Amino acid sequence: MSYRMNPNSKRGWIELITGCMFAGKTEEFIRRLKRYKYAQQNVLVFKPLIDDRYSKQDIFSHSGMSIESLPVKDSTELYEIFKAEQVKKKIDIIGIDEVQFLDIKIVEVISKIADEGVIVIVNGLDKDFKNNPFQNVDKLLVEAEYVDKLTSICHKCGGNANRTQRIIDGKPAKADEPIIVISANEKYEARCRHCYIKPE
Numbered sequence: 001m002s003y004r005m006n007p008n009s010k011r012g013w014i015e016l017i018t019g020c021m022f023a024g025k026t027e028e029f030i031r032r033l034k035r036y037k038y039a040q041q042n043v044l045v046f047k048p049l050i051d052d053r054y055s056k057q058d059i060f061s062h063s064g065m066s067i068e069s070l071p072v073k074d075s076t077e078l079y080e081i082f083k084a085e086q087v088k089k090k091i092d093i094i095g096i097d098e099v100q101f102l103d104i105k106i107v108e109v110i111s112k113i114a115d116e117g118v119i120v121i122v123n124g125l126d127k128d129f130k131n132n133p134f135q136n137v138d139k140l141l142v143e144a145e146y147v148d149k150l151t152s153i154c155h156k157c158g159g160n161a162n163r164t165q166r167i168i169d170g171k172p173a174k175a176d177e178p179i180i181v182i183s184a185n186e187k188y189e190a191r192c193r194h195c196y197i198k199p200e
Helices: 025-038 075-088 106-115 137-143
Strands: 013-019 043-048 070-072 093-096 119-125 146-150 163-168 188-191
Touching: 013 025, 013 106, 013 137, 025 043, 025 093, 025 119, 025 146, 043 075, 070 075, 075 106, 093 106, 106 119, 106 137, 119 137
Parallel strands: 013 119, 013 146, 043 070, 043 093, 093 119
Antiparallel strands: 163 188
16 A cells, blocks of 8 residues: 555545455455554454354455454444553554445444544445445445455456356345345355346
8 A cells, every 4th residue: 555655644544445255355454454463553453243254253355364353233332442442552553344234334433533543444345246336335435545446257257357246046146135145155256247147
């Protein structure tokens, strides 16, 4: 990130890492946070309580990279923990994984934390399986100072993928399926524009 940063920038901003599933968002998220940890920065990492695919506590990428985190049920709990930790020792960096699974007040909380001089690194899916903007990420695209949109490789043709196809019993999910279903690769595929099938 630093190569794009203005050296006169005051401390406190939002970095958003987004894209479809299997694009390497979590790997990039963990890499950035670990760099700050190595530099002796005080880093606090959160994940939504409902995302327990690989671990209830830690954040894991699909490739097995991991970082310790605090599971939270909502934005209120996240902010309360941040304030309590800030009293003990100044927090330099906040990481928030899978931001689309948190309530919509999280965007306001993230902005408030950045206003307090903290760097907030967030990752999340930009679109749901119906190819519609995902909650929170759509707002953060506007709010964040730095946005990295990553693509994946299409499971069907090997082209550049920027969509997520949910698969149920070997077929694309119907439009009336719930938006949030926590799972790994057995229920989702990255697809390109041409191979993606819009749910009906």
